[in-house]
Amino acid sequence: xxxxxxxxxxxxxxxxxxxxxxxxxxxxxxxxxxxxxxxxxxxxxxxxxxxxxxxxxxxxxxxxxxxxxxxxxxxxxxxxxxxxxxxxxxxxxxxxxxxxxxxxxxxxxxxxxxxxxxxxxxxxxxxxxxxxxxxxxxxxxxxxxxxxxxxxxxxxxxxxxxxxxxxxxxxxxxxxxxxxxxxxxxxxxxxxxxxxxxxxxxxxxxxxxxxxxxxxxxxxxxxxxxxxxxxxxxxxxxxxxxxxxxxxxxxxxxxxxxxxxxxxxxxxxxxxxxxxxxxxxxxxxxxxxxxxxxxxxxxxxxxxxxxxxxxxxxxxxxxxxxxxxxxxxxxxxxxxxxxxxxxxxxxxxxxxxxxxxxxxxxxxxxxxxxxxxxxxxxx
Numbered sequence: 001x002x003x004x005x006x007x008x009x010x011x012x013x014x015x016x017x018x019x020x021x022x023x024x025x026x027x028x029x030x031x032x033x034x035x036x037x038x039x040x041x042x043x044x045x046x047x048x049x050x051x052x053x054x055x056x057x058x059x060x061x062x063x064x065x066x067x068x069x070x071x072x073x074x075x076x077x078x079x080x081x082x083x084x085x086x087x088x089x090x091x092x093x094x095x096x097x098x099x100x101x102x103x104x105x106x107x108x109x110x111x112x113x114x115x116x117x118x119x120x121x122x123x124x125x126x127x128x129x130x131x132x133x134x135x136x137x138x139x140x141x142x143x144x145x146x147x148x149x150x151x152x153x154x155x156x157x158x159x160x161x162x163x164x165x166x167x168x169x170x171x172x173x174x175x176x177x178x179x180x181x182x183x184x185x186x187x188x189x190x191x192x193x194x195x196x197x198x199x200x201x202x203x204x205x206x207x208x209x210x211x212x213x214x215x216x217x218x219x220x221x222x223x224x225x226x227x228x229x230x231x232x233x234x235x236x237x238x239x240x241x242x243x244x245x246x247x248x249x250x251x252x253x254x255x256x257x258x259x260x261x262x263x264x265x266x267x268x269x270x271x272x273x274x275x276x277x278x279x280x281x282x283x284x285x286x287x288x289x290x291x292x293x294x295x296x297x298x299x300x301x302x303x304x305x306x307x308x309x310x311x312x313x314x315x316x317x318x319x320x321x322x323x324x325x326x327x328x329x330x331x332x333x334x335x336x337x338x339x340x341x342x343x344x345x346x347x348x349x350x351x352x353x354x355x356x357x358x359x360x361x362x363x364x365x366x367x368x369x370x371x372x373x374x375x376x377x378x379x
Contacts, residue, residue: 171327204225
């Protein structure tokens with residue numbers, strides 16, 4: 001038996017921010033980063049909040065939030081007695097708010113609080129998931145926090161908030177959407193519902209991501225990618241992820257590579273590994289996962305006469321898309337040098353094996369397998 005639930009209420013479309021005007025006599029703790037806090041974006045969002053509400057802003061969230069960042073947020077708001085926790089930003093801000101919520105509930109600080117998210121990027125899907133990624137800076141490791149206690153109650157999806165996202169961030173977050181959807185599709189916990197969400201998200205990425213990258217004011221492309229991010233989040237919140245994210249959490253923290261970008265670098269080789277053809281010999285017998293990848297190729301209209309052809313077509317399509325987005329082809333192209341790679345590969349492989357996302361990968365990897373994937377992705 002598998003339990004499937006979608007506990008987040010979505011507010012979508014034009015003027016979805018009007019949902020904030022429904023709040024009355026609340027104490028709203030806003031969690032965001034310094035960039036958003038100092039921009040017109042926060043003022044624009046706050047303009048929808050009735051003056052009868054009391055607000056407090058914690059704006060010290062940093063990328064890949066570490067534990068001390070979470071502690072700082074809890075400490076600064078300890079006397080505020082918030083009734084609504086409002087996370088505004090990308091994955092880091094929402095993840096930080098989730099971790100604050102989790103530890104706040106443990107200490108009964110946030111008993112009965114409502115959790116609302118407003119994503120300002122189209123990538124993490126964090127607005128609808130029970131995942132949060134926290135970084136241990138000393139160890140150079142990211143830890144997934146996975147519990148329904150941090151699932152947002154509401155998510156406000158206003159694609160107008162991402163219209164100004166720079167091309168590089170558009171590319172990185174968009175490839176994160178693609179990785180979420182593909183990993184959920186081939187996950188050992190995949191089901192018909194997660195498949196439907198994954199398929200729609202994948203189609204949207206291949207149709208609209210390059211458009212959004214080339215023209216950030218393309219309203220249709222922005223809207224489609226914003227919804228694709230949420231659909232992919234719903235898919236992996238149901239089916240979980242896989243080895244791609246297991247490695248990305250470990251390698252991204254150690255080598256300070258943006259999450260979407262490290263996912264993009266790894267994705268072609270993780271697909272090849274899971275399909276049983278990492279060495280590039282498409283004549284070899286493939287794994288059962290290859291059929292799932294071939295299904296993706298088929299619904300994208302790619303050449304998929306058999307499983308091997310489907311995997312090759314999908315990998316080539318991903319490489320072509322990433323090239324159009326200026327995603328680096330390898331870790332070395334990003335800037336990881338040989339000495340760093342050799343020094344860190346064993347630690348990264350061990351962390352990836354222990355990562356909870358790896359548990360639902362379609363192939364059970366060994367440490368040696370992960371090092372091989374890293375090696376292919378380094379060159």
